[in-house]
Amino acid sequence: MxxxxxxxxxxxxxxxxxxxxxxxxxxxxxxxxxxxxxxxxxxxxxxxxxxxxxxxxxxxxxxxxxxxxxxxxxxxxxxxxxxxxxxxxxxxxxxxxxxSEADIYVLRGNIYQNMDRHSEALENYEKALTLAETTDEILLQIAYVYQNMHDYENAIVYIKRSLEQNMENKDGLYELAFCYDILDKQEESIQFYQEYIDNDPYSYAAWYNLANSYHKLELFEKAIDAYDYAILIKENFASAYFNKGNALVQLDKYEEAIEVYKQTFEYEPPNADTYCAIGECYEKLEQMGEARSYYKKSVKMDPKMADAWFGIGVTLNFEERYFESLHFYKKALDLDEENADFWFAMADAHYKLGQIEESIEAYYKVVEFNPVDVEAWLDFSTVLYEQGKLVEASETMAEAIKNNPDAAELYYRMVAYMFALGKSQEGVDYLENALQIDPQKHYILFEYLPQLSNNSTIVTIISKYIK
Structure with missing residues (x-):
């Protein structure tokens, strides 16, 4: 009929x-x-x-x-x-x-919403709510207005009301995930999606959002299980495969991740992000030829894919082709010039090529863009120290400590510099600080300057902290 x-x-x-x-x-x-x-x-x-x-x-x-x-x-x-x-x-x-025609007020609300006249938009949507037969979409529009006002708590209230009326509204589920994410309320979001799934166990969107919340809480095993349910319900759900691949990467399961990433190609055309992700997995497995071929596919598809240009450089660096790697690091930096990881790789490649001044310049960039990278500060000061620039090395370390006051490694390194500069009393002060933060890491000091293990003052102070 x-x-x-x-x-x-x-x-x-x-x-x-x-x-x-x-x-x-x-x-x-x-x-x-x-x-x-x-x-x-x-x-x-x-x-x-x-x-x-x-x-x-x-x-x-x-x-x-x-x-x-x-x-x-x-x-x-x-x-x-x-x-x-x-x-x-x-x-x-x-x-x-x-x-009494609800559409009049919905449409007027849309216009005001586009004009960022929030209170007038809300007024019209509220009027429409009293007149319309079905209101789930109107409730969602009200939620969008609250989102635009950065009032995510109220947005959540209206999205939930909308979902109570229409369990099938995938937009509502994704918007709710977005609001919980902004408010960093992953536990609440998990509770909501679990209750939602109890009512509608075949909602792939709810399983997917539940998985994403687990992922953000670094509960990767649980995230993978939830992605699997989403995929079971909707076999061609490419985003779920991709995110499952990301979760597997977090668990260092690179071979499995590669398989899952490749499954996305069955349901959507390959894209630069997925090629790049596969490249990173092969890189972690130290299969540099495979990694490079996927990174190249990525930049061929999207020449603005900075991570893939960088990845090509990393694979060349691994093969000790430092001069070639610089070319690709530069391409990555042209696209993302404030990326501390890219500058760190540049600094290292220049250093390995004996281009010390260029290396030092690059290290300045690393610590400017990521002052909490303890490893970078240590490497940077090492380069200065090796060049006989003891004062600069100690000044760099002082700056590092200012930015990372709880990093014991930096204090231990500073002890070495102070003793090398003949400032033993200052060295002892830094040693006391280091031992208070983490006495177990005192070996760092002797790794860097083995002769200090014969210094009776140092050995006595350490023995007070290490039984």
Missing amino acids: EEEFEFEFNEDAQNSVERYEEMIRNEDQYFFDAQAFEYIIDNYIEKNDPVKALQVIDYALNQHPYAAVFLVKQAQLLLFTNQVDRAFAALEKAEMLEP
Whole structure:
């Protein structure tokens, strides 16, 4: 029965459109009932021809001047063609004719929302809520306004109300995940999705969002299980495969991750991100040829993929092709010039090539863009120390400690520099600090300057902390 009705509907619609176009060709005036006009207008909207649709509305309003439905459609099209003032005017007329029509207030709310006039948008949506038969979409619109106001708590309230009415609304589930993410309330989000799944165990979107929340809490095993459920329900869910691959990477399961990343290609065309992710897995497995080939596929697809350019450099560096690696690090830095990891790799390659000044310049960039990278500070000061720049090495270490006051490694290194500069009392002060933070790491001191293990003052102080 349903198919037969759809056929009649299509036939009626088609006849109406043909009659209308015949009327235009004949420059005549035919009469159409309101339903026929709606068919004709929708036909042009579907064909993405707002100008013709607006023309039909003019005819419709001539023949049916009290039908608010045409004024609402007119407002929609005027809004689509950026004629905001005229859209407002059409809605005003529609409201006078039929003040209980919810669509009037929804559309007016949309306009105010686009203009960032939040309170007026909310006022109209609230009015629409009292008039509409189904309100899940309106509740979602209200949530979007609160999001734009950065009031994510209220946004969550309205998204949940929307989902209570329509469990199938995937947009609502994703928006809710976004709000929980912004508020960093992953535990609450997990609780919500678990309750949601109890009511609707076949919602792939709920499983997917649950998995993402587990992922953000670094509960990777649980995340993988939830991604698997999402994939079980929706086999072609490429994003779930990709994120599952990311979770496997976090567990150092690189071979499995590669397989899962490759599965995305069955359900969507390969993209630069996935190629790059596969490249990183091969890099971690030290299969540098494979890694490089995937990184190259990535940049071929998207030349702005900084991580992939960098990855090519890393594979060359691994093969001790330092000079070649610099070229690719530079390409990565051209795209992302404040990336401390890229500068760190540059500094290291220059150092290995004996280009000490360039290496020092690059290290300055590393610690400027990531002052909490303890490893970088240690390497940077080592380069200075090896060049006989003892004072600069100690000044660099002082700066490092200022940025990382809880990193014992830096204090132990500073002890070595102070003793090398003949400032033994200052060295002892730094040693006391280091031992208070982490006495177990005292071996770092002797690794760096083995001769200090014969220094009785140092040995005595350490023995107070190490039983």
